[in-house]
Amino acid sequence: MKIELRSDTFTLPTPGMREAMFSAPLGDDVFGEDPTVNALEEKMAKLFNKEAALFCVSGTQTNQIAISVHVSKGQEVICDELSHIYLYEGGGIMANAGASVKLLKGDLGRLNVSQIRAAISPDDIHACESRLVSLENTVNKGGGSIYTSEALQEISDFCRSVNIPLHLDGARIFNAMVEMGQTPAQFGAWFDTLSVCLSKGLGAPVGSILLGSKEFIKKARRVRKRLGGGWRQAGLLAAAGIYAVDHQVERLKEDHARAREIAQVCEKLPWVKAILPVSTNIVILELQDGLSSATKVAELKEKGIYCAPFGPSYVRFVTHLGFDDEALQAFSERISE
Known part of the structure; x- marks a missing residue:
């Protein structure tokens, strides 16, 4: 048995999702005439209590479109130093928007309102104009760390008080919701724009949604076209997204429980120095001094355990729809050998 824990992007469509895809009514989305895409966008906008939504290929695309609409050349995005938009989107903030980045050091990738307040540039011609605050929830590099509702409300209130938009990179936002008991409508109220991924824990094969006002999404649609995203x-893919939201949100709790069990098994291993706190479906191990993550990943692969190096001395496991109790048992046996 191959035990796949490199990412929750390795999920495959379930039989029910495949049936929904095959039976979806189709049209031309560039002309606005794919009924299933339209249904997905309307569904997600209503779910998050936003005026409009735009279906895109990936979370990177939705994030980069949002930044390009919010921010102009010479302005800056404020985010944590662990943010996906900074580390893993190919320099898109600079390449697409011509913008700068002000990096802050948060708590496992989570910022607080005091940090953000101190980071806002003064109204001075020598300073780069702060134009957007972007948060990530859950934080990938933070081991799936989550913001509390109180922290998000405080940050949201502050950003509105200084008239700076607040964007959410919600690649695993449903993981945060089921763990914290939060709702999509709450996130819609906290954030001006949101990127919501359908292809990780929810199990859709492709796709992310960008949410915002009607005016914002109209501009976003033009940027998507410019990036070749029409x-x-x-609708084949949109149908998978609809099915995922309708059927595969609550089961994310199972992924979180299995991630905690992985951490319990790994904390006993002699080659593990520390484990980042496990909040959702991501487990990040710090290796003992002198050990290489590339070497350890290769050793585990020989045992049929597929995981990802996460820096020179860190290894990441991510639980998902395709990792069940049988796979967990096999993982525990193999990694303990």
Whole structure:
């Protein structure tokens, strides 16, 4: 048995999702005539209590479109130093928006309102104009860390008080919701714009949603077109997203429980120095001094355990729809050998 824990992007469509995809009515989305894409966008906008939504290929695309609409050349995005938009989106903030980045050091990737307040540039021609605050929830590099509702409300209130938009990179936002008992409508109220991924824990094969006001999404649609993101009979993929939201949100709790069990098994291993706190479906191990993550990942692969190096001395496991109790048992046996 191959035990796949490199990422929750390795999930495959379930039989029910495949049936929904095959039976979806289709049209041309560039002309606004794919009924299934339209249904997904309307569904997600209503779910998060936003005026409009835009179906895109990936979370990177939705994030970069949002930044390009919010921020102009010479302005800056404030985010944590562990943010996906900074580390893993190919320099898109600079390449697409011509913008700068002000990096803050938060708590496992989570910022607080005091840090953000101190980071806002003064109204001075020598300073780069602060134009957007971007948060990530859950934080990938933070081991799946989560913001509390109180922290998000405080940050949201502050950003509105200084008239700076607040964007959410919600690649695993449903993981945060089921763990914290939060709702999509709450996130819609806290954030001006949101990127919501459907292809990780929810199990859709492709796709993310960008949410915002009607005016914002109209501008976003133009940027998506400019980036080559207009697609045609995309309802096949939109149907998978609808199915995922309808059927595969609550089961994310199972992924979190299995991630905690992985951490319990790994904390006993002699080659593990420390484990980041496990809040959702991500487990990040710090290796003992002198050990290489690339070497350890290769050793585990020989045992049929597929994981990812996460820096020179860190290894990441991510639980998901395709990692069940049988796989967990096999993992525990193999890694303990």
